[in-house]
Every structure is written in structure tokens, then in C-alpha cells.
Amino acid sequence: MIEAVGLTKRYGDKTAVHNLSFQVRPGAVTGFLGPNGSGKSTTMRMILGLDNPTAGHVTISGHPYRKLPNAARHVGALLDAKAVHGGRTARNHLLSLAQLSGIPARRVDEVLGVVGLQDVARRRSKGFSLGMGQRLGIAAALLGDPQVLLFDEPVNGLDPEGILWVRNLMKALAAEGRTVFVSSHLMSEMALTADHLIVIGRGQLLADMSVQDFITANSAGFARVRTPDTEPQLREKLTSALTEAGGHVLPEQDGALRVTGLPLPRISDLAHEAGVRLWELSPHQASLEEAYMRMTQGAVDYRSTADQKAGLQQPLPPGAQPPMPVPGQGQPGWYAPPPPRQGAPGPAPAGPYGAPGAAGAGTANPYAQPVPPQTTPAEPAAAPAPSPSPSADPTTPEDAR
């Protein structure tokens, strides 16, 4: 159990973390999300007693980290995979850490086997790839067989096999009753791994809830409607009809329409009444990625913009088309439709839209998979995820959670 109370850290006049309070419970994987520079790593460093908080405190099992007897046997951490001396072999690196906390040396070979580095155990870690370094860091975290584990970006640089392994490792560790606290930028990863989310932005708490609650509270599903490409006037007609009926219509890059605020059958009825044929009418579930983007939109410190190359471009040859911008770049409001207004009539349904299909037409939405039900009895409050309903049955929007 990790407990932070009013945690604040200031570097000069820059506040990295402001009044952060949260709890990380055992028996569950808790995801820790936030944009670059939002204070995730600072928070983790304060949990581990590396940085002293300016105000507030954080305890692990009731003790400040630096007061824990044999802290390494209680807490294992992967902060930065490159936090090793590159000239030391993997085995000697782990051996020095094992000796420091009185762990038998054979445990070193054991964890090297667990992370799959036994063949390079006697090679200097300078030559390790990013993924191998990450595995070494995970080995160091597992070394003390601790009951509390902190991972900062554990899947950074891992191959698909490694990502799957880390995902299962986190769940297995949590299922054993350990506290697992994972920070990540990969929302898709968190959707599959985490049971609970703590989201911070600009050093302040934005959300502390289960993954399902997070998605439901912060985003909404939408319907994608496509009219025949050959008859653009039908599209205009449908847009006005849907808008009249109270829907919110957003044109997409490829000519499809993104509709919120209307259930799918109602869209179909309206199209029928207007005499518009439909080529596509598909439900889409907002992903964790979208929900996260929406939530942190206002708290992003480092925002990318479209590369204009102003003044550097050759004049286009006559007749050439300027390249189409990649969807999403420099387009505000791209990420997700607005969240459902509380109490508004006919809110955009979120629940039954569990079908695959993402912004890119034809590609399966990797985020739309349901979060697996809780495997641990530790958190009975979290509701099980809804099973994906086939898109052939997009009815009953009212039971949207």
C-alpha cells in the first residue's frame, strides 16, 4: 500500500508536483498516467525517498521509504533502465544490489533467468539494447521479491514478446497480492494491464478511478456514418437532418461523418426518412487513449505541432497536389467527441459500442477490446467490463453506463 498525502515538490519556482494525494492498493495493477513533464517520475522518486517532498508526505505500508527496514526487500523499483554502470556485467550489477540488501547470490541467477538474460549475464551492460536494459531493470526490481513494485515505463523498448511478458508479469505480481504501480505513456498497454488509474497533469491529480470508470467518465462513443461517395449532396442532406434531430456531426477526413448524441437506430431512421442511402453505420467505443487525450488536453506542457517547413519548401510544380496532412496533426478536437453531458437528454451511448473499428478506416481498433474482468478479489468495487456486443446489435443505448 502506497499512500501519498498532499505531496508537493518545487524546484525553484517551478512546481513539479502540487498537492498530490492518492492511494495505491495491493492486489491490483495501478496505472500512473500523465503527459511528459507532468510529474510522474518526480512522484515516483519521492515515493522511493530519492527526492524529499517540499510539502506533504508519502508512505509505503505506513513508513516513509527511508525508514523502512531493509527497503529493497519491501519495495522493488524500475525507475530508469539506464541507471546502471555500463561497464559492469549484468550479473555483477545485480550481485552488488543483492549484497546490499542481504539477498542470497543465487537469487541473482534466478532473476536473470526470469527476465531471460541468463545468456548475457556476463556481458557488460553497456552493449545492451534498450529492451535488454529494460529487462535488467526489471530483474533488479524483482530481485528482493518485494511486496510493492514500482515501474516507470517498463515496456519502453521491449519487443512484442517482452511487452506481453511484462503485461502478464504485472498481472501475476498483483494477483499474488502485491502492490504494483506502473507509469506508462502507452494507453493501450494500460487498458490491457491496469485495473486502476491515477492520472496527473501539470503535477496535479486529474483522475483516480478504475479503468472502466475512467473511459465512461471522460469520453463517449460515436457513430461513423458514410454516405455514397458518388453523391455528395446526400451527405449534406443527412448532415442537416441529423443536426436538426439534435445530433452533433463532425466530418471526417475521408468523407465519413462522426455522429454523437444520437443512437444508431435513430440515425438509420433519420437517413431513411431523408431518403439517404448509407454505406456505413458503425458504432465506435472511445478508447482509453482518447479518454486520456481528452482529459490531459489542457495539461500538456510539450505539444507537437505540424511541421510547416515555412520558407524551406520548393514551390510545387504546376498541377501537383499538396500532400494531405496526416489526420490528427494540428487539428484541435481530433481526439474524441465531447464527453456526455450529465443529465442531457439522449446522451451519446458509450456502453454497447464495443465493436472494433478505429479512426483509420479498415484497421481494427486495438483499444476497443474489453478490459479483462478483475482477476483479484482485492477490488470488488470495480465493475466487470462489459462484454463486446456485436455491431449487428447496436440497440439499447439507454443502458450505456
Add this chain to the structure above:
Amino acid sequence: MSTPQPPMPQTAPEWQAAPGSPYPAYTSPIPVVRTHLGHAVASEWTKIRSVRSTMWTLGVFVLLVVGIGLLAGMVVANSSSEMSGENALSLGFYGLLLGSMCIITLGVLTTASEYGTGMIRTTMTACPSRGRVLAAKAVVFFLVAFVVTLVSASLVAFLHVAMLEGNGADEPTGGEWLKATVGVALYIALLGLLSLAVGSMIRHSAGAITLMIGALLAPLVIALFMFSSSLEGVRQALFEYSIPNQLAIFYANSLSDSGPSGWDPLWILLGVTAVALGCAFALLEKRDV
């Protein structure tokens, strides 16, 4: 876990509800021991012997001390000049003066390289008792530096005495032997310990090494160019208390007749190192890693 964890020799992980907690807590089958300085010393010993910089700096150190010592011995032995009134041990000075830079480098690297690589965060996470880590580093480094210097200096001393027997050099007394072996070894190891403390405070290898080499050479160089007579006192003090001169005192070869003598340099350096280590401990506890 997709990669099955090899079974522990002890009992399997057991579910056990911690008292007063509604959550099941994990208990490791590996026995938890209470750690102390001994664990940290073992860890630091593993660290210092498992990096190449240790082998390089100590290798170059031995090479310089023994190599230059032999060269000086041979030159003097083959020259016609008689070493009347001097003892053969004093020839060990040149190699040791150059070699001390290697010990300084190793001392700085022992602490500062952890900051450069980020290893310090891993170390301090594994052992939040920061003072214990620094103490272990100091103990391990001091012993390594002392032993290596003692062996090299003794070897050179024996060689010199053997080579220069026929040149009329004085037979060194027991006290002179002690100073030329144990004395200089303690002095050089303390100099390294001071570098270790400076490295811990500055947290930057290149910066700390530069500072320490500067402290080693600058006073002597500055004093050399102090021609103004009004600065005579400062010049004298710089000469007398410069590290090369203090080292020379162990061989009874001081630049001046006043100033420190006998074992004084050791006590001076001991005081300075103690202060520096104290500051390093205080800063380490106070600062963020």
C-alpha cells in the same frame, strides 16, 4: 507470469492477510535479514572490482610508481655521483607523485561515476541509508588504495635500497622505512579518500578530477611564479603546504626547513579529509539524489 519463476527452495508464496489490512499481502519466501554496513561493504567491493576503470587506474598507478622508481634508480645507480647523506628511499617520490593522480581519479570515480551513470538512483533505492553507502565506499576504497600503494611503494623501496647499495647511500633507519612505505601509503590513500568525498559533493567526474588535480599541482605552480617580495610569506606557505611538498616530507626531502615535518602531513590531510567527508555525508543526506 509467462516466464515461470523457478521454484524457490523454501515454501511457495503464500497468501496471508496482513493484520489490520483488508487486502491480502504478499510475503516473500526468501528470509528478510537486517542489513548493516557489512552488506554495503560487500556490495561496494563487488562494484569496485567489477569495473574496468579500477583496473586501469590502479594498473597505471603501479606502472608509474614501479616504472618511474626503477628508472630513477637505474639512472642514479649508473651515474658516478655519490648519494652521500641521502638515503635511497627518497627516489620513490617521483613515481608516487605522478601515481597519486591515478588514485585521485579512482577516488572521484568511486562516487561521482554513480551520478554520471544514474546508478546512484538504483543504489539509493536499494539502500535508502545513504550514509551507509558512502561509508562503505570510503572503507572499501581506502583499503584498496592503501594496500595497492603500500605494496607498490614497498617494492620500489626494496629495489632502490638494493640497487643503490654501492653508491654510498645511507642505510635507511626503521623510522624512514615506515614513513616511506606505510606513511606514504596512508597519505596517498587519504588523498584518494578526499577525492572520493569531493566526488560525492560535486557529483561530476570530470569536474571533481579537475578540482583535485588542481589542488595537487596549483599551489606549487602558483608559488613558483610569485616573484614579488611582499608575497614571500604566501609563497612560502604555498610551497610548504602543497601536496607534493607534503609528500616529499615523508622522504625527508622538504623544500624548506620550516613548515610541517615528520608525520605532520598525514595529520593535516587527515583533518582536511575528515572535514570533507563530513560535508559529503551532510550533503548526501540533505540533497535529492
